[in-house]
Amino acid sequence: MDERDKIDLQFLVIHLIVMFGVFLPPGALFFIQPTIVMGLPIAVWTSWIFAYFYMLIHYTIWGLRRMRLEKKKGG
Amino acid sequence: MEWWIPVAIILTYQVLSSIPGILAYKWFKPRELYDYMSGGKTIGLFAMALSIGATQWSALSFMGFIAFYYLHGVPGWNAMSLGYLLISVGCLYGIMGIRARELAEKYKYVTPSDFVNHFYKDRYLGILVGVMLTICLLPYMQIQLGGVGYILEVASGGRIPFIYGALLLYILIAIYTFLGGLKSIAWVDVAQGFLFLIVALGVGAYMWSLMGGISGINSLAITKPSLFTIPGGIGAMTALYMLSWTIPVQMGWPIQPQIFMRLASIKRKEHIYYIPALMIVAVTGLYFMQQYLTWIAGWIVTPGFKEPDKLLITIAYKNWDPILFGILGAAGVAAMTTSVNSQAHACASVFVNDVLVKIRKFDEKIALLIVRVAMLVVLFIGLCLWFVWPWLLMTLGALSSSIGSLCAVALLPSLFNIRFVTRYGASLGIISGFIVLVYTEFINKYPYGIYSGGWGLLTAVIVCIIVSLLTQKYKPAPLEK
Numbered sequence: 001m002d003e004r005d006k007i008d009l010q011f012l013v014i015h016l017i018v019m020f021g022v023f024l025p026p027g028a029l030f031f032i033q034p035t036i037v038m039g040l041p042i043a044v045w046t047s048w049i050f051a052y053f054y055m056l057i058h059y060t061i062w063g064l065r066r067m068r069l070e071k072k073k074g075g
Numbered sequence: 076m077e078w079w080i081p082v083a084i085i086l087t088y089q090v091l092s093s094i095p096g097i098l099a100y101k102w103f104k105p106r107e108l109y110d111y112m113s114g115g116k117t118i119g120l121f122a123m124a125l126s127i128g129a130t131q132w133s134a135l136s137f138m139g140f141i142a143f144y145y146l147h148g149v150p151g152w153n154a155m156s157l158g159y160l161l162i163s164v165g166c167l168y169g170i171m172g173i174r175a176r177e178l179a180e181k182y183k184y185v186t187p188s189d190f191v192n193h194f195y196k197d198r199y200l201g202i203l204v205g206v207m208l209t210i211c212l213l214p215y216m217q218i219q220l221g222g223v224g225y226i227l228e229v230a231s232g233g234r235i236p237f238i239y240g241a242l243l244l245y246i247l248i249a250i251y252t253f254l255g256g257l258k259s260i261a262w263v264d265v266a267q268g269f270l271f272l273i274v275a276l277g278v279g280a281y282m283w284s285l286m287g288g289i290s291g292i293n294s295l296a297i298t299k300p301s302l303f304t305i306p307g308g309i310g311a312m313t314a315l316y317m318l319s320w321t322i323p324v325q326m327g328w329p330i331q332p333q334i335f336m337r338l339a340s341i342k343r344k345e346h347i348y349y350i351p352a353l354m355i356v357a358v359t360g361l362y363f364m365q366q367y368l369t370w371i372a373g374w375i376v377t378p379g380f381k382e383p384d385k386l387l388i389t390i391a392y393k394n395w396d397p398i399l400f401g402i403l404g405a406a407g408v409a410a411m412t413t414s415v416n417s418q419a420h421a422c423a424s425v426f427v428n429d430v431l432v433k434i435r436k437f438d439e440k441i442a443l444l445i446v447r448v449a450m451l452v453v454l455f456i457g458l459c460l461w462f463v464w465p466w467l468l469m470t471l472g473a474l475s476s477s478i479g480s481l482c483a484v485a486l487l488p489s490l491f492n493i494r495f496v497t498r499y500g501a502s503l504g505i506i507s508g509f510i511v512l513v514y515t516e517f518i519n520k521y522p523y524g525i526y527s528g529g530w531g532l533l534t535a536v537i538v539c540i541i542v543s544l545l546t547q548k549y550k551p552a553p554l555e556k
Contacts (some may be wrong), residue, residue, distance in 0.1 A: 008170045019161045024321065025314035028153070029305070048157060055160055055355050059169055063348035066173065070345070 011062045018058075023051045032055055077397050079178030081230040084401025092266040092409065096251025096259035103258045107439040108337055108432070111256035111446055112424040113340035114186045118261045124353040126417075127337050129268035131328070131354075133215075133414035134222025135472045136362050137407045142383030150312035152370075156363040158321030159328070161353065167329040169351040173340035174490040176347050179339035187335050187486050188429035194489030195551050198433045203502055204482050207509065208332050209453075211478035212422040215331070216457030216473045219415035220244070223408055224461070229388045241458055244408070248416045249454060253447050257340065260416045267409035270365050272357065274406035275365040278387070281436040282368035285390075286375045295374055295414045299383040302374065316521070320473065321531025326483055326532070327476030333414075333421035339451025349398040415457065423450035437550035474516065477528025481508040484539040498548050500543030508535025 001009070021027035028047070105111040118126070145150045175190065184190055187208060192201035223244050224237030251259040286292070296303045306313045312320075328334060341347060373386045380386055391403050427446040431437070437445065485501035487493070514520060514533025521528070543550075 011170065012166065012502060015161075015165055019165065023157050023161055024153070025318050029314055047153075051157055051160055052355065052359065055165055055359075059165075059355065061349045062169060063352070067348055075498065 002067070007062065007065050007069065011058070015058065018054065023047060078155075078230065078232045078234060080397035081401030081404050082227065082235065085230060085404045086396065088270070088405035089244065089407065089408060092270075093247050093251055093263055095262035095266045096255060099259040099262040100251070100255035103255060105258070105443060107462065108424075108428060108442040108446055109185065111443055112336065112420075113179075113427060114257035114261060115292075116179075116340055116342055118258065118340065119342045119350060122261050122265050123337055123341045123346065124350060124357075126413075127334060127350065127352065128262035129264035129271065129356050129410070129413035130337070130417040131358055131414075132268070132271050132362055132410040133472075134219045134225075134411045136366065137387065137410050138225065138384045139218065139472055140363075140366050141369050141373070141386050144366060145373055145380065145383040145386055146309050147307035147312045148299075148304075150305050150307040150317055152367060154312065154317045154321040155324075156359060156367070158325040159363070160359045162322065163328045164351050164354050164359065166189070167326065168256040168338070168354055169347065170330060170486070171490055172350060173344070173347045175335065175339040176341060176344050177544040178490070180262035180344060185336050185339055186332055186425050186428050187330060188425065188433075191482075191485045191501075192433075194492075195485070195501065197498040197502075200485060200498050200502050202430050202433050203505055204485055205424040205425050205433075207478060207482050207505060209422055209430070211327070211331060212333070212418050212425075213453070213457060213460060213474040213475075216415050216418045216422065216454065217460040218471050218475075219411040219418070220458050221461045222411045225385060226388055226404050226407045226411075229385060229392055230400065237461075241461075244412055244415075245454060245458055248412055248419065249451055252416050252420050252450055252454075253313065256420060256446075257336070259415075260420055263340050263416065264413045267413045267463050270402075271410050271413075271537055272361060273353060274403055275361045278391075278403065279361070279365040279368050282365070285312045285394075286368065286372040291375055292371055295371060299374060299378075299485045313515045313524055316524050316526055320526040323477040323480040323528035323532040324473045325476075325524070327479035327528075330474065330482055330486060331421070332425045333417040334422065336421055337417075359390060365511050375410045415454070419450050419454040419457065422453045423447075426453070473526075477512060477526075477531055478509065480528065480532050481505050481512070481535045482534075484508070484535045494552075495543055496539060497543045498545045499546045500539040500541075501547060503542045504535040504539030507538040510530060 103115060103117060105115070140155055143155060147154075176191070178184055182189070182193060184193065186205070188201040188205045191204050192198055220241045224241050227235045227240030228237060251263060260528060299308070301310070302308045305317070329338070338347065338350070341350070369387050369390075373380060373390065376390065377386070380389070382389075388404070388407065391400050395403065423446050427442060427449050431445065432442060482505060484496070484504040487502070488496035508531040511534040512527050515530040516527035521527060
């Protein structure tokens with residue numbers, strides 16, 4: 001496994017944990033469902049907005065790490 | 076409403092925005108099949124990002140997704156929009172895209188089958204993947220042409236029968252796609268994608284005011300609470316169904332050739348690093364928000380609407396003046412044509428490059444002519460299918476994407492160099508997954524509350540692993556880095 005694979009694997013492992021642990025079932029049921037049942041549909045928005053910025057930040061970090069690796073290889 | 080005003084705007088915009096496609100041919104004439112399929116790898120980040128976005132903004136984003144959320148409520152919204160954000164973009168656009176682009180640069184590969192062939196050294200597996208991707212694209216094209224028919228029918232107050240509108244669009248798309256292939260399509264996508272972005276913003280703002288802002292959502296949550304919690308408005312979206320729906324559907328979209336071929340054909344490898352962020356900002360940020368606000372506003376102003384696919388255009392038809400409605404219709408038709416052009420191009424490319432050329436070698440010029448004619452034929456088949464199979468748009472879209480996801484068991488190992496998977500494992504995984512998908516969709520529908528695509532993908536993965544374990548002596552040779 002080279003450095004490139006390591007960066008991608010780290011991205012994927014963190015992503016899968018966050019995705020199924022927070023935003024999609026089964027994790028989402030613990031966070032979103034009770035909030036909605038309590039009459040707070042705003043939770044739907046916040047979960048989406050959190051997911052949106054989480055993805056932007058996570059992908060930006062991945063892209064920067066991959067680009068830095070390419071530069072290191074090129075240099 | 077003066078019916079001819081929106082119709083004139085829609086048709087004029089379609090004709091004008093097709094001109095860049097013909098101009099692209101003037102500057103870039105495909106000389107071989109590879110040029111036609113990949114645009115000669117001359118399409119840069121900006122054009123490619125807009126082209127990928129425009130290809131994704133289809134009849135589904137304008138009609139089908141809205142109907143899906145209208146019926147299922149927030150669980151449907153989570154399955155689609157969160158799923159797209161987290162699975163399609165999150166798992167595949169970046170890390171799959173960069174590997175596809177790297178290998179594409181080295182070996183002049185374009186279609187998913189090219190990568191599968193290279194990895195497993197098995198042309199029959201490549202043909203199987205090509206056939207599966209051709210099958211999955213046909214219903215998808217049918218959706219777009221059906222959507223065009225819907226919009227023109229509503230815009231003209233039923234005066235323009237579906238067939239005339241769809242035929243006119245067929246001719247326009249056929250001309251520039253026949254000539255310039257991916258390059259022409261990308262240029263048209265840029266011209267049409269812009270309008271859709273602007274209209275998505277406008278529709279979102281209108282729906283926000285129509286539903287009375289955040290208080291509209293809160294009041295709907297009180298009057299119709301089932302829309303805001305599992306299992307959704309019609310009681311179908313349980314947690315298990317949601318997962319079994321979103322995983323295959325969201326995996327299938329980036330693997331479908333019209334998107335995959337773009338990722339593999341972008342001008343420079345580094346551009347891939349920017350694509351996921353652009354997709355997150357534009358596709359998920361703009362179009363999913365517009366759809367979210369539309370279904371909420373739809374429930375507030377027209378509760379219990381019988382034809383949810385037509386919700387947005389019906390609200391606009393009743394409340395907007397003809398010019399604004401014409402602009403909305405033009406954006407809607409643009410969203411559909413930018414998808415159907417790419418799908419027809421990808422479907423023909425896959426069929427010729429992955430199936431015909433693997434069976435018999437052709438001279439490059441002949442192959443170029445065949446792929447052009449094949450494009451006309453598959454576009455026509457898509458048009459005809461609408462008459463024999465006019466389903467809910469989203470039902471067809473999800474099915475089409477799920478079929479595409481089955482190819483993941485062969486494609487992903489080839490991109491990530493997972494040598495454990497053998498060609499027998501991948502082939503039998505795809506075939507068994509497809510059989511189970513068809514069985515659980517058409518014969519024994521959704522057993523145990525699991526979506527047919529979920530059954531298909533699960534079967535494909537399990538069979539692939541078991542057969543690969545049993546056939547380890549046939550595992551592929553390591554790929555060069």
